[in-house]
Amino acid sequence: MTEPQAPPKTLAWNGVSVQVPRDWAAAEFQACALRLEGRDGQELDLRWRRSREPFDPEAHWARLAAALGPGATLDRAPDTLPPGWAAASSPQGPGSVRLPFAWRGKEGGGLGALMHHPDTGLTANARFILPTGGPLPEKDAAAATALAVLESLGDHPPEGLVPWAAFGVTALVPGGLELRAFSFTPGHFRLTLAAPRTGCDLVLDRLGPTDALLGNRTLAQYADAFYGTLGAPAGFFAESPAPEADASPDAQPRPEPDMVQGAGRQGAPLLRRLLRRPWAGVRRGRMWRAGIGAVLLGAFMRGRREADMDAFEAICRDYALDRP
Template sequence: MTRTGDRSMSASQIQAGLRPLAWNGLRLRVPMDWEPARLGRDYLGLESPDGPVMEIRFTHGAGKAAPVDVVRRMLKKSAVAVEVADSAVPRHWLAALSGRENAGFSCAGTPASRGVASLCRTCGALMVVRFFPAGEGEGGGLAREILASIRDHGREGAAFELYGIRLDPPEGMGLVRFSFLPGRFDLEFSGPGRTLGYSRFAPADVLLAGGDVAAFAARQLSVPGVKLAFTPTRWRLREAAQAVTVPPAGPVDAAADVILRFFRRRRQARVLVWREEAANKLAAVVWCGVHPPDAGEFDKVCAGYGIF
């Protein structure tokens, strides 16, 4: 067998052991036992059971900044020895990010690390990827496959896929808040005149003990300035509860509604909570805005929220 054959077999073996991961529009494939350990809106830090393995910082508005300058600027206050040169990383790492402007770098220290800053000249998406020794794999092969799998722009695949949730917020909505606490995950997005929140609760059998989804939702979910009344329902064959802002009753209330909406003071909400029996988890979507959320669009958003 040729050396090329050996290498491609090794690459396919590595790829078979990878799973998809996505965070705020950055999509990549990582080994099964790597989990996000530190998150920021433009940052993803991954750990394996052995410790830190990889970090990525990314932005979509880098303009025409040269990756070499970006890395130099980032590392100029570093206390450890730094080398910014393509020779600092294996050549196949840079080749994995073909079609982009790349700069390799390495940092001494404990643990040592090396990585690549990469810019898409077309859209200005910039990412700085750093691997620790435990994340590089043999001969840097694992890091190469991960780099080749990274997509930091476009909308192919879900924008978020981690910790057993998968979602893709509607276009124009940006992440404003997130929290991953044991038992409860929350992500909140904001767009023109509306906010959209996704939540996940677990374990469902414990949280629902002695009650139904509607009672649970009334305890756990609230929207400031909006009164929510949950009613039990079924949604796509699942046990669920929903709450929709009550329309104004009577002429006085209707007039007040028009005035408050004009001054963007009245918020309308639509909330759906459902139980994912197979995963033993509860999912919730809270849509809130000045105008009442469209039922069809809301249903589409809920259907795109996967819990596994």
């Protein structure tokens, strides 16, 4: 009896999302590119950009051929594509373009598609590396998987809420907060976003394991130290209000809270005031135990006005561990 196939997982990164098999792992992330690898040797190289310039497919074909290296070939003839891939050229909306192709180069060979959405300015190139060995049914299955991944590609322009799903967390943030930096080290993922127009910035963190990080410190003490580098003063993070005191000898100590938070305004340094330079002095922060408590999630936001913090509660509400 064939085991049921696990549902795909969603990766969302800087304005695009894609659903891939659960055993596919992220091999590389860039600001507007990602590479995913499957256990069967299948890979996806996805690159994108947003521009209001006229779409020139020939220029994109030329850049793709150059990236594949000397001797590489691109075949756009529908009759040379596997079943279903010729239909992948069907537009996804008024004026949209999707041009499927087969390719072969120094990395091997596979399938792909060049896509453009004029309403959002998104141009994307999805290139799949398919296994070269194995019987024909396995090759057909790999092509079908690639087509399903291609069909799942989502476009999330900055005019609305933009989803993020990577490195074990999911988030939903206003599109005005643009990617500034990201980092991943063992036990710590950080995503830094900023709004150029308002001077507001947001940092999202995933940390663990909790016990090793906290040591003998409380969650509030750890959050103060951790976000002190971003301007959180000592005592900024407060623990949950204590319940009514129990003075009996058998009273149990209050358990450590699962969430701490802080809010306040920090005055601008003297030099900035003298030069009348903008200062993001309004601060909001939160850190909480997620899942069974082995992971900490943190959010820290800075802005020039109290109104810049309006989205903070919703951001924290939607920031969570990515469950299988």
